[in-house]
Amino acid sequence: MTKTVYFLPMHHPHRLFILAYGDCQLLDVTGPAAVFGAANESIGRTVYDLRILSPDGGLVTTNGGVALQSRKIGGQPDTLLVAGGSKGLPGVIARADVRRWLRRAAPRCRRYGSVCTGAFVLAAAGLLDGKRVATHWASCDRLASRHPELSVDADSLYVVDGQVWTSAGVTTGIDMALALVEADLGAATANLIARHFVLYARRPGYQSQFSPLLQAQTKAEAPFAQLIEWMQAHLDEALDVPTLARQAGLTERTFYRKFTEATGKTPAQFVERLRLEAARTLIAKDLPLKVIAGKVGLGSSARLGAAFERGFGMTPSLFREMHRAGPGSAAPLA
Template sequence: MPTLTRKDEVTAVSASDVVLVVFDGVEVIDVAGPASVFSKAGQMRPGSYRLHIASPAGGTVSTNGGLSFSGTSKLQQLPPSIDTLIVAGGDEPAVRAAILEQHIGAWLRQVAPHTRRMASVCSGAFALAAAGLLDGREATTHWRVCDQLQALRPQVRVQRDRIYVRDGPVWTSAGVTTGIELALALVEDDLGHAVSMEIARTLALPMLRGGAQPQLTQALQAQASASHRLRELVAWIGTHPQDDLSVEALAERVQMSPRNFARAFTAETGCTPARLVEQVRVAAAAQLLRQTRWPQDRIASRSGFRSVDALQRAFARQHGLTPQAYRTHDET
C-alpha cells in the first residue's frame, strides 16, 4: 500500500499548501465548498494556507453544473511534495474517465509518499481507492455508491453511514456538502477548534456535524414525502429542540387534533413524532458534544432532554454508546 509522509517529514513545501484535484465533469460544490473553507481560514490566519486547483491537463476544466474552473495547474507540474491533497468527486462517467483515461490514480500513487495527508470528497474516494491508498483503511463515500466502492475494492473497510472518516493521514467524506465539513475538520486539525467554528459561523452553517453522524438524517427523510405544512413543521422541530415538542404542542402548531396529527405525521413521514423529536434532540446533543466542553447536564438541558439519564438512554438507542464515548470517538 502506498504510504504518506508524516507532517514532520515534509520539508519541500510549507504546511500551508492545499491542492484540490479536479477533472472534467467534477461536482462544482465538491471544489467550491472546501475552497471557500480554506480561503476563509487564510483570511483569518494570514499565511496559513495557499490554495491550488489542479487537473490532469491543466487549463480550463468544465464542471457538471455548467460552470468552469480556468487556469488550473497541471498535476505533473505541481511541486514534488504536497502538504494536503483533496480529490473532488463527480458523476460516475467523469470519475471513471479521470481514473482510466487521465490516470489520476497512478498520479496519486506516485505523489503519496511525498504528501502529508490525502482526502476525498464524495466519489473522489474511488480515485484514492484506485491508487491503493484506501486498502486496509476505513473510508466512506456518497451513500449511493458505498456498495459499489466495497465491491470494487474489497480491501477497503467502507463505512456506509458516516459524514467523514479519518484513518491515519487519509480522510474521506460522504456526498457533496459534506466536503465543507471535511475541510472544516482539516482546518480544525491544523489551526484549532475556534478557527473552525468561526469559519462555520461565517458560512452560516445551520450546524457543524461530526464525522460520526449519519449521512441521511431522519428529518430529511421525513420531509421527503410529507405535505407542505408537515415539511415546515419538521424543519421547525429541527431548530427548536428545547421547545415543548409533545404531540399536543405540535398538533396545535399545525391546527390539528392530537390524534389526527399523530396519524397524519406517521403516515406522511414514516416515523412517529416522538421518534423524530428524539433523533433531532440527539443530533443537537451530538453537535454540542463536538463543539463544546460542556458537562452532560448542560448539554441535556440545551438539547431538550429532561435529564442526563434521558440523554444517555436516547444516545444508547441511536448510537449504541454513551455521550462521553461519542465525544471521544468523534475526536479520534
Template sequence: MFVIYEGFELLDLAGPMSVFTKADELAGGGRYQIVTASPEGGAVSCSAGVPVGSQTCSELQLTQHDTVLVTGAGADVLRRAMRHRAILDLMCDAAQQAERYGSICSGTFILGAAGLLTGKRVSTHWLATGQLSTLYPQADTSPDLLYVVDGRMWTSAGVSTGIDMAMAMAEADLGGALAARVARHLVMYARRPGHQSQFSSFLEAQQAGNQCFGTLIDWIENHLGERILVEDLAEVAGMSTRTFHRKFTAAMQITPARYLEERKMEWAKRLLEAGHSVKTVTGKSGFSSEAAFRTAFTERFGIPPSLHAKLNQYGD
C-alpha cells in the same frame, strides 16, 4: 492541492477551497496555498460548464507538507477519470510523499483505481457505497459517515461533506479557535464531525411529511426550545389528538412524541457543539432539569452531554 478533470463536480472544489482560503486569511496568510491540477493543465470545465484554471499534473513537485485531494464527478465522467494515467500517478505520488491525501465524494473511486484502498477504511457518497465495496472489496467502506481519516488518507462522502472534512483539516493544522472563526465567517449551520451520519433526520422528516405535515415540521423546528406536548402539535395540525397521533405515525413511521424527542436531542447536540453549557442547553431544549436532560442525552447518543461537548465543539 485539488485534482480536477473535465466534468468534475464544482462543489467538491469550491467548498473545501473556500475553507482553506478563509483559514489562511484569518491566520494572517502563508499557511495555505491553493493549487488546482489537471491532466492537461489550463482551463478545465466542471459539470456546470464553468472553466477553472489548473496546472499540469506531471509538472508538480509534491512535498511532505502538501495535502492532495481528488474531486468527484458523475458516473460517466468518473469512469474516464479512473482510467487517466496522469491522475492515478499523481495520487500514487501523493500517497508516498504528501502529508495528507484523499478524495471528496466519489473521488474515492479514483483512489481505488490507483490501487490505494487496500486495507483502508473509507467513505464516499451513500448512493455509491455498494458499488465501491463491489469494485474494491479490499477496502472497508463506511456506508454513512461524513468523512473518514485512516492514517494520512482522508475521504469524504457526498459533495457538501468536503467542507466538513476541510474544516477538520484546518482545525488539525491551526487549532479549534481559528476553525470556529472560519465556520462563523462561512455561516456554517453547525460543525459536523466525521462520525456523524450522512443522513439528516430533519431532511428525511421534511421529505416524509411534505404532503401532510410539512408546515408542522417547520413549526417544530422553530419551537424546539419550548416545552411542547403532543396536544400542542395536534392543535397546530388542526386535528384531535387521537386522529393526529394516528395520521402522523402512519405518515412518518414514528410517533409524534418520539419524533419530538429525536428533534430536541439533535437540537441539544448542536447547541453543545456551538459551545453552550449543559445548564443552558437544558433550558433551551425544554427539559425540566439537568438530570433529566443528561439521562435522555446519554441514552440517545451513548455519551454524556458534557463529554460530547468537550469532544466536538470548536473553541472560541
C-alpha cells in the same frame, strides 16, 4: 484527554493540491478551495499554496459548465484532495498515469482524501484499503460493493482515519475543509471563516447526512416542515402526540397517521431522533450529561445514556472520548 491544536510552520506554505477532471463536481473543488483561500486572507500570508491539478492540465470543464484552469498532475503535495463527480469518474479512474501519480504522492502526504465520490478514485488506486471512509449517501452501497476492502460510513458528513480524510456529498467538502483549517490554524480561524461564509453552523463530521428536517421537506406529502422546526426549538418541552397535534392543527388520530406516513417514523421515534442528534452535538462540547439531558428533553443522564446507546450503539462517555481526539489531535504538519 485534551484536544491539541497544531499550527502550520512559518518557513514555507503548505502545498495543498486538489485533483479535478472533466465533468467533476464544481463545488467539490471550489468549496474547499474557497475555505483555504479565506484562511490565507485571515492569516495575512500564504499559509496554503493551493493548486488545482488535472490529468492533462489546462482548462477543465466541470459538471456545471464552468471551466477551471489547472496544472498537469505532478509534484508532491502536503495535503491532497480528490474531487468527486458522476460523469467524469470512469474516465479519470481509467487513467493509469493518474493512478500511478496518486500511489506515489499520496503515501508521502501528511494527509490525503476526497470530497464526495472522489473516494472512488482513491479506492481504485488502492489508497483506501482497510480505511473507514465517507462518500455521498447515494453512492455508499456502490462504493462498498466495488471495494469490500474498505469500510463505508454511510452516515457521517466526513471521516478521519489516520492520514485519510474523506467527506460525503458536495457541501460537506466545505465542512471537512474547515476541520482541516482548524487542525492547522486553530478553531478561532476556522470559526472566523465560517462566519465570513455566513454559514448557519459549523457541522461536525459525525453529524448525519440525513437531516430529519430535510427529509421531511423533500417528501411531497409532508406538510410538517414548520412543525419540525418548532420541535427542534422546543426539545426541552413535552413533545407528545396531543401537543404536536395541537401545534399542527390536526386531531390526534389524523396527526399520528399523517405524520407517520410522511416521515416513516412514529412521532415518538422522530422526537427521540431529534433529541439524540441535538445531544450528540452537545456531548462533543463537553457539557455535563445531566445538563445536556435537560436541554434536549431527556430528563436525566440515565435516560440520555439509554437512548444514546439505543440510537448510536455506544455510551455518551465513549462518544465524547472518541471525539475529543478529533482532527485537531493529528500529528503536526511540516
